[in-house]
Amino acid sequence: MNILILNSGSSSIKYQLISMPTELVICEGLAERIGSDNALLKYSTNATKLEEELAIPSHKAGLLKIADLLLDPSLGVIKNTEEISVVGHRVVHGGKAFSDTSLIDASVKEKIKNLHALAPLHNPHNLEGIELAEEIFPNAKQVAVFDTAFHHSIPAVAKKYAIPEEFYENKVQVYGFHGTSHKYVSEKAIEHLNQKTSKIISIHLGNGCSITAIKDGKSIDHSMGFAPSNGLIMGSRSGDIDHAIIFYLVETLGYSLEEVNELLIKKSGMLGLTGFSDLRDIQAAAEKGDKSCILALQMNTYRIKKYIGAYAAILNGIDAIIFTAGIGENSALIREMVCTDLEYLGITLDADKNNTRSKSLLEINKTDAKVKVLMIPTNEELEIAKQAYRLVHA
Template identity: 65%
Template sequence: MKNILIINSGSSSLKFQLIQMPSEKVLASGMVERIGLDNSRLHYKAQDQLTEELEIRDHSEALKVITDHLRHPQTGVIKQKEEIAAVGHRVVHGGDVFSETIRINEQVKEKIQEYFSLAPLHNPANLKGIEVSEKLFPAAEQIAVFDTSFHRSIPRKAAQYAIPNELYEKNHIQLYGFHGTSHKFVSKKAIERFNKENSKIISIHLGNGCSITAIKDGKSLDHSLGFAPVNGLIMGTRSGDIDQSVIFYLIDELGYTSQEVSDLLHKESGMYGLTGYSDLRDIEEKAAAGDKKCQLALDMNAYRIKKYIGAYIAAMNGADALVFTAGIGENSDVIRSLVCKDMDFFGIELDEEKNKNRDKKLREIQTGDSRVKIFVIPTNEELEIAQQSFELIS
């Protein structure tokens, strides 16, 4: 048995799970949120569950607080830090260099830093989590699992952009894809449910970041996010697909700098730009109360997803299942209903009563007449990272 600590480091949050492998037993889990902000909060669950409000200035302090709880006489599950065999890190962008899970060394960290500009909301925080855990757990192996790895199977006809070839061949500008750890995990669960390898699955990951993937026979065939995680679906603060001419207009006619445009598309757009809210729960509540901007934003969000579903059904010549996952995908019956409405031509028919079920387990929510299964599958990126980390060190 080996204990593997999984770290998912965000810009102002740090999620963790301590998982015993290969039994897949979760010894402890939780997160620190609002790092560096007022009212930082620790959520910790082992034998019992607790929440503490603390002043946590940075990721180093956050991980130290977590480590102290893991070893605490009352709340802890280990006695020494050396009982942790490996620390598995989620890293968003691995470019075209990393196609597999890898042990972290100085060269790996340098490459992660090279991709800061491609994933500015993620890679800097991911690297910070790695550097902090190296100091706190010097005896543990540090493992990187890249969100982009799962999408390396996407064929060149789907991955290359229609710009001069040398930009692909020399500068490696192409579709990389993201949320791969989540899409891989839920598609494996769906395939297990089918009990067959030959399958056509459309996996829809909806959280603050959103993406959709066409998965054929367990391999990524196409994906909505591309060179960096900002295009495709409408997200919490990210724009998703936009006419490139808008960028030139913002710079040439309205006087924006390139950095201001980047900030606008990454941090000020999406559902936040449309409504003033980035949390979908607030938007749904306002829409239900008659807010037309919020209702329009929900309609736009679902419409974009529907367009990608149609495209991926064409790409795979059919679909056996839709999979909704991640925070919004698992919990918003409103979005699922809007997405699946008027999709009966494709054999997609939602059972509205099943859709309202709040069960946290894998469930099917299609009608008996639906030719396409509609799954809600809770994602578990941490378990997927633990499985890949354990395979590497075993």
């Protein structure tokens, strides 16, 4: 069974075509920096590797490019769309409605649409991918895997906000995000630790960033909340901010609510601090002495360290911390800055190991460290494929 996985992020689309249940990857690729004139399109199979810089103005344009590559007479891996049995979609926000993987129908699409306001950088692109996939692959079953599902185990003490009960009843609560990634890498870490119980802090660092406290394989707290905008400093999202600032912007500086929303989600974070949203550009400028970029890196990692300390407290100790996703896997500098001066918690980094490139799980802590520091490449696509396969074979 061929399952096509579409993983639409805020500025990227990762995709894989996987043969299940063997988990054989037939092709994979990435469209990143979507919305720019120098977007990058990657496509690879056993026989072909393509990397092209081009304008990809929207997620829809990116999805159409990907479909063209899959069906290309010389480069493609399928002759017709009927060779795709299932299309698995990452959907960021499932609200209270979805605690598990779901077959997509009109009702599911409507519920996803109703959650657009809670994940405006993601759910619209996720739904767009679903509707386009229905057109391109009309005979395939469409399956949604929700990022919020993994976090349904968060207890009320961490899930509820300190506001009147009626708001909780109206679905105002912590939902949590990047759950597919946190689930995948934490399971890899648990397997690596090979112990009956585990206390893990999983740090997902990409254009969107989040951190999760995981006890015995279950999420018990998470940095993002009602929508995927809280917590860590991100590419263009502010993360944690005093809500009084919103009132000040509206009542004193004359911003509309729509403008404030745009500001905090699309114009803040590392972009607001430096003018760049891509960490590679920020690191390059910092190396040349750019003070705003140096400070932004310090602020970014300072925020992560605060959460590590908080989660060490609620877990009552740490067995391992995980770095994953684009930045977590590739930025030795960020890992070093996060782990510096955390000896009190038992976290000590081995500089040589930290600077080693790996496509699989890598321990980067010192040999005698009390806490394992793990770099684990996430594979949300494989996790989505496994969940989709289980659903259609249930």
